[in-house]
Amino acid sequence: MIAFNKYYNHFNIVSTLLITVSLILLIFKGLNFGIDFKGGTLIELRSTDSKINVSTLRDKFSQMNLGDISVKKFGNNTDYLIKFENNNNKKNIIEEIKINLDKSFGNNFTFRRVENVGPKVSAELLKSGIIAISVALAVMLFYIWIRFEWQFSLGAILALFHDVIVTLGIFSLFRLEINLSIIAAVLTIVGYSMNDTVVIFDRVRENLRKYSDIKIFDLTNISINETLSRTIITSATTLLALLAIYFFGGEILKGFSLAMILGVVFGTYSSIYIANTVLVRLRVSQKTVLKEDDNN
Amino acid sequence: MLYFSKLRIIFITVFSLLFILIALSNLFKVEDSFFNKKINLGLDLQGGSYLLLEIDNTPVIEQKLQNLTTTIRNYFKNKDIKINNIKIDKQNIFFNVLDADKQFVIDVFKDENSDINPYYPRFKSHQLVLEDTGYNFKINFSKQGLIALKTSSQDAAIEIVRRRIDEVGTNEPNILKRGNNRILVELPGLDDPMRVKSLLGKTANLTFRFVTNNQNDSFGVEKLKYEDGTDEVIVSKRIIISGDNLLDAQPKMDTQTNQTVVTFSLDRVGAKRFGKATSTGIGKNLAIVLDGKIISAPVIRDTIASGSGQISGGFTFQSATDLALLLRSGALPAPLNIIEERTVGPDLGQDSINAGIIALIIGFLLVIIFMFVKYKIFGLITNVTLVINLFILLGILTLFEATLTLPGIAGIILTVGMAVDANVLIFERIKEELKNEKNNIVAFDSGYTKSRTAIIDANITTLLAAVILFFMGSGPVKGFSVTLGVGIFTTLFSVYFIARLFTSIYVSKNRYREKLI
Numbered sequence: 001m002i003a004f005n006k007y008y009n010h011f012n013i014v015s016t017l018l019i020t021v022s023l024i025l026l027i028f029k030g031l032n033f034g035i036d037f038k039g040g041t042l043i044e045l046r047s048t049d050s051k052i053n054v055s056t057l058r059d060k061f062s063q064m065n066l067g068d069i070s071v072k073k074f075g076n077n078t079d080y081l082i083k084f085e086n087n088n089n090k091k092n093i094i095e096e097i098k099i100n101l102d103k104s105f106g107n108n109f110t111f112r113r114v115e116n117v118g119p120k121v122s123a124e125l126l127k128s129g130i131i132a133i134s135v136a137l138a139v140m141l142f143y144i145w146i147r148f149e150w151q152f153s154l155g156a157i158l159a160l161f162h163d164v165i166v167t168l169g170i171f172s173l174f175r176l177e178i179n180l181s182i183i184a185a186v187l188t189i190v191g192y193s194m195n196d197t198v199v200i201f202d203r204v205r206e207n208l209r210k211y212s213d214i215k216i217f218d219l220t221n222i223s224i225n226e227t228l229s230r231t232i233i234t235s236a237t238t239l240l241a242l243l244a245i246y247f248f249g250g251e252i253l254k255g256f257s258l259a260m261i262l263g264v265v266f267g268t269y270s271s272i273y274i275a276n277t278v279l280v281r282l283r284v285s286q287k288t289v290l291k292e293d294d295n296n
Numbered sequence: 297m298l299y300f301s302k303l304r305i306i307f308i309t310v311f312s313l314l315f316i317l318i319a320l321s322n323l324f325k326v327e328d329s330f331f332n333k334k335i336n337l338g339l340d341l342q343g344g345s346y347l348l349l350e351i352d353n354t355p356v357i358e359q360k361l362q363n364l365t366t367t368i369r370n371y372f373k374n375k376d377i378k379i380n381n382i383k384i385d386k387q388n389i390f391f392n393v394l395d396a397d398k399q400f401v402i403d404v405f406k407d408e409n410s411d412i413n414p415y416y417p418r419f420k421s422h423q424l425v426l427e428d429t430g431y432n433f434k435i436n437f438s439k440q441g442l443i444a445l446k447t448s449s450q451d452a453a454i455e456i457v458r459r460r461i462d463e464v465g466t467n468e469p470n471i472l473k474r475g476n477n478r479i480l481v482e483l484p485g486l487d488d489p490m491r492v493k494s495l496l497g498k499t500a501n502l503t504f505r506f507v508t509n510n511q512n513d514s515f516g517v518e519k520l521k522y523e524d525g526t527d528e529v530i531v532s533k534r535i536i537i538s539g540d541n542l543l544d545a546q547p548k549m550d551t552q553t554n555q556t557v558v559t560f561s562l563d564r565v566g567a568k569r570f571g572k573a574t575s576t577g578i579g580k581n582l583a584i585v586l587d588g589k590i591i592s593a594p595v596i597r598d599t600i601a602s603g604s605g606q607i608s609g610g611f612t613f614q615s616a617t618d619l620a621l622l623l624r625s626g627a628l629p630a631p632l633n634i635i636e637e638r639t640v641g642p643d644l645g646q647d648s649i650n651a652g653i654i655a656l657i658i659g660f661l662l663v664i665i666f667m668f669v670k671y672k673i674f675g676l677i678t679n680v681t682l683v684i685n686l687f688i689l690l691g692i693l694t695l696f697e698a699t700l701t702l703p704g705i706a707g708i709i710l711t712v713g714m715a716v717d718a719n720v721l722i723f724e725r726i727k728e729e730l731k732n733e734k735n736n737i738v739a740f741d742s743g744y745t746k747s748r749t750a751i752i753d754a755n756i757t758t759l760l761a762a763v764i765l766f767f768m769g770s771g772p773v774k775g776f777s778v779t780l781g782v783g784i785f786t787t788l789f790s791v792y793f794i795a796r797l798f799t800s801i802y803v804s805k806n807r808y809r810e811k812l813i
Contacts (some may be wrong), residue, residue, distance in 0.1 A: 111643045121636040188761055191759075202750040249655035250655075253706055
């Protein structure tokens, strides 16, 4: 048996630090919103001319007066991702760019992807994204509230917040782009983190009923150990699947799978070191669950 | 938990085989209509354009208010009430009446059988709201009036959009209403999205009007630019004929001038008016105005009584074809703005499919190897179940002709990773039970029973996340929630029916063996 409970305090400090740093990053550095939430235009180009490189392309684009523009390599050596604000929302901007590129480089580019999101739509998407995550958190709270006692709910929700905030904090730190698929990833993380916590809590509750003489400090440790191999195996298979998406699923899914990988790692960690420590700190005992049984 | 009746075994087998068959039907052309279903590929996988159009209703509202001022003036004139200082700003009409007439005017607008202010009994609301500001009267559209106006212009616009897209001839376009002022257009496998965009971006409001120098034209005049932006001329506001009068329009090569032109033919009313105008206006310039810009303004040399003619204006064959198309399909009631566009080229779509399939295969293999190493024979059972699970999932997506997107494929891969969770929970529980229980059957039985609440809890949380995503998400992300959500059900089915069936067969054959798992 591994003595997870020996490190409860240490990791509580670590978690608090992680959350604090993430919050500071989120507040002061903010998130790097993609065009889905900020509005603007995105173009994915593929060149057939190996002489063209990213700096010549960047020069060409900066001459086109498109406002704040970013030109980057995208996965492949021949692929480029161009993003700009498109503030004046010109209608034929893509056509103009195409003509401009053809003039300077010959007919060597294919437009693989074009996305253009107006300011109104991006504001709506951001709003619905925030609502979706809030609703998800609220629904989870409600679910855990009807399934468990309030001490458990608090533990699960704290773990959930931790996972979401730290994942977003890492995205903020490395300026990784937040787009629609990241919202999907965050929601899945919420589901996964909850799933992981619930399995351990289920066991804690069962053990609370079984043993009246073991303190919650040790009882959580027993429960974590009993469910440990399941926790590891499930995290491992999920991570294997996600790594496959990250490395082989193409550029478009990279951000999504990265967010999910972070979420699974933190979700597993938080189930052990946040959810359970809340139970310990709230001095949950056999009485907590038996009282509930009487009520039912 | 381990007992299966014969009937149930048959049911499980038939059910699984059925869905495997349906899933496989994606790979073959099957004549039978039931198996003819296929998973639709999303625009991000097959390539195509997603366009969200917003109708700009401000000109419609202004036009309606403009018409309304005339109506109001005439209506009250007949009642011997003088309307003074009538004027319009963008959303309101203002006017004054004598104090003595005030109550009468208010009553007219409040009357449920009012001639000028239609009443919607269903919503208990009039079309217009009249407000006495103390200084004057203010009229604007009520909430319901505005909704009715928006809905009707949306209905008209979607019809025109449909016609224009049909004329371009894309396969299986998807044109839907969104809210009361938006239209969603999905165009799979489009070669030239720019052409469609430029076709949808034009209102195509065509008018024929005289060029005039007379500033005192009783209909009013306005200064208009030529389409190439070179010149400006003064044009009367009086409309001789409009796009509504057109029966047909076609591009044509004029053999005499070697120019591409658009020929048109007019309906009876249009032909009559055109004939009259061309006979009285010989020597004058007739401006052909499209969306506020002059295409050309030829001199009338002869009376045209045939009701047909041609427009020249330095067209290329493509631009003449597009203009003819726009004229044939009619004018939009209001301008459309493309507020969101997502276009994926077919080669990127194919690359995404390939990457998705490779990731799926690799993810699948990794999980299968892991499970086999960890659980040996029970890993094998889990793996076989996982394969069947995957087929059932694909079968259900096929049956409902769901749309598979790239995030949707990610959802399937994630399902593979998470699907083993339930089996792991069960097997780990059985291991624990076996520590105290010597009888294999009893241990397996209670392993299944005792792990059930955890499994259900765990799956409900993921399902909740998927459901929320389904309702809040858009486009490709929605595809992710579908595969993730359906994946939960297929996983539970395969764990509790298929894997349990295999387990029960294996355990009953080896019931006395020690260290079974």
